[in-house]
Amino acid sequence: MQQTREIIVIGAGLTGLTCARQLKKNGHDVEVLEKTGRIGGFMQTIEADGFVMEEGPSTGTIKHPEVAELFDDLADACQLEEAHKSSKCRLIWKGNQFHALPSNPVGAIFTPLFTLKDKFRILGEPWRKPGTNPNESVGALAERRLGKSFVDYAVDPFLSGVYAGDPYKLPTRLALPKLYNLEQTYGGFIRGSIALSKKQKTEREKRATKAVFSTRGGFGNLVQALGNAIGSERISLNCDGLTITPFGNKWKLTWGEEERIADEIITTCPSYELPKLLPFLSEEQTKNLDNLYYAPVIEIGVGIRDTKGTDWKAFGGLVPSKEKQQILGILMPSACFANRAPEGGANFAYFLGGARHTEYLEKSDEELTQIVNESLHRMLKFPEGTKADVIRIFRHARAIPQYMEETDTRLGTIQEVETQYPSLHIAGNIRDGIGMGDRIKQAVDVANSISKR
Ligand SMILES: Cc1cc2nc3c(=O)[nH]c(=O)nc-3n(C[C@H](O)[C@H](O)[C@H](O)COP(=O)(O)OP(=O)(O)OC[C@H]3O[C@@H](n4cnc5c(N)ncnc54)[C@H](O)[C@@H]3O)c2cc1C
Structure with missing residues (x-):
């Protein structure tokens, strides 16, 4: 009986795609409705003149067994790539250079940090x-x-x-x-x-580790593998203006000229999309669901063709706010993963903005390029005058949800709405963690709980 339920997932980011794939694996009919013209949400990889660059997440940690199990299932289509051991070295900026962050109490004694x-x-x-x-x-x-x-x-x-x-x-x-x-x-x-x-761990629990991962060739390949597992005919793009309303004991979804009827709905979009998506909720419920602030992030992919021997072997460097720099941090993907830069070159991902520097969103491409180029010698110690060979700028106005004190109210309201409407499931980064590992775990948990109903 359960297999004939029509289930619709809203949003084709990591959460939505993982959830839909798990539902399909569990034997359900599932369709994904995505607002934009592409799947993957923030998880997008581009190839720029020989450099592999991420628009959003660069690495995750295998913090839940569900992450390892997802890659087991997708092994024929995409491969989990664990970071090179250099990723264990994390750098922190102090004074005029990066220092290794101590990884144990003994290291903490000797650090200048x-x-x-x-x-x-x-x-x-x-x-x-x-x-x-x-x-x-x-x-x-x-x-x-x-x-x-x-x-x-x-x-x-x-x-x-x-x-x-x-x-x-x-x-x-x-x-x-x-x-x-x-x-x-x-x-x-x-x-x-x-x-x-x-603590004793089961074999399954042991699969959760602190290991840093990506997907071979970039996270775009994970997106494609998830999309293919669901089937392109079950993913509808450009569903802008979607609204959901109760329809007897089912749900009616409408956008443009389109309409769907579903038995179960899972939303995985950001909180600020919920007021338009779920217009039947009370004013109070809508306000409480939408009480989440997303900090802006500017991510800049930077390619250097010839490092001239300046080789960084680290996960990346973070910059304390006390140091009053324009940059939040610099990741070093080509030091951690294979084939991210042409032979002899290096690939960096710069991060700027954040909750404390929202004004960086207004900076022009020229200003951002100048900040990067100025830092190559001063911070990354490339020869003076070194300029990035390739730069790609990705501005994310509402990027990272900040779980502040209002979270309790939001979680209470989610519970209230889900009790009132048991076939409506409110998922995504509105709750349960902001990183990729948490997104995958939540998606699998929600899918499995629906299958048990
Ligand atoms: C710049 C940046 C760097 C990051 N770096 C890391 C990292 O290194 N490691 C890590 O673990 N995590 C990182 N994250 C977090 C990680 O990217 C997210 O946890 C994850 O991608 C979120 O997936 P999601 O599916 O929950 O949300 P999203 O990716 O936001 O996907 C939601 C989807 O829903 C769609 N949608 C929205 N509204 C509607 C609507 N009304 N109708 C239909 N569809 C709709 C959107 O278009 C989108 O496709 C980073 C995030 C950002 C922004």
């Missing part, structure tokens, strides 16, 4: 009391446990890299729930990490 006082403070971390404020920001929590210089030179750049956000505005419980639980459950970060590393 933290003050001597905070180095002693880090040693005392296991004995510090857990906090009592459930909305304590990541910055405040890390400052209390590890010291201000740790916030400035580790937490701030990390949060810039992941959230393009402000560590003193993001509550740890909502933005980094695993970190919050380390303190609340085990009494501290070091104690918690040790306890978790000793």
Whole structure:
């Protein structure tokens, strides 16, 4: 009986495509409706004069078994590529150069990134009391446990890299729930990490690792593989102006001259699309669902044909806000993955803007190119006068959702709406995490829960 249900997924980004593929795998009829003329959402790869550049995500972590399992299933169509071991080296800008971020407490003693006082403070971390404020920001929590210089030179750049956000505005419980639980459950970060590393894991749980991944040839190949698995005849593009309304015990979807009737709906689009998409919700529900701010990000793909021996072997470099640079961070895809740049060349991905510098969206191509070119010698230590051979600029006005205090209200409303309308599922990065691993896990979970109904 269940197999004849018509299920429609709204949005063909990573969440929507993964969810639709899982539903199809589970034996359902599924159709995907996408607003724009292409699938993949933020996940897009371009080839620019021999350089492979990402418009959006560059790497993910295999943080859930669902990520590894998805690639198992798609193995004939696209391959997971684990990053080269150089990706373990993460750099932080301080003064006039990048320094390696220490990866353990011993390294933290010798790094020039933290003050001597905070180095002693880090040693005392296991004995510090857990906090009592459930909305304590990541910055405040890390400052209390590890010291201000740790916030400035580790937490701030990390949060810039992941959230393009402000560590003193993001509550740890909502933005980094695993970190919050380390303190609340085990009494501290070091104690918690040790306890978790000793925990027995099932074979399936062991598939979740900290390994950094991409897809061979770029994430565009994952998008294509997901699209092919669903079938192009089951994906409708250019569904702009889509609205959904209850229709007996089903749903009616309309846009332009088109119409569909469905038994189950899964939305995977950003929160700000929901008011137009679900016009039947109450004013209060609409307001609460749309209470999420997306920080802007400008991503710039930069190709250098001849590195002249300046070879970076690292995941990338992040820039603390305290250092007052124009750049949030620089990823080094050709140091981590094969065939991202022509022989002898290198490929970088620059990030600018974020929640604290929304004005960067207004900068012209010329201004952004100048910022990149100026940094090649000063920050990346290429010979003076080095200019990028290839530059591609991608402006994302609403890129990274910031899980702030309003999140509780939003999650409560999602639960309320889903209880009121059990065949409507509100997914996507409106909840459950902003990274690719979280998107894949949520998509698989939602699909499997629908299959069980
Ligand atoms: C610049 C940038 C860099 C990033 N880097 C990383 C990274 O390195 N690692 C990492 O793990 N994550 C990264 N992320 C996050 C990652 O890209 C996202 O988690 C993921 O791509 C989100 O997928 P999604 O399907 O949930 O959303 P989206 O990609 O936003 O897809 C939503 C889809 O829904 C469609 N849509 C919207 N409204 C409607 C509507 N009304 N009707 C129909 N369709 C609609 C959109 O057109 C889009 O195709 C980055 C994000 C950005 C923007």
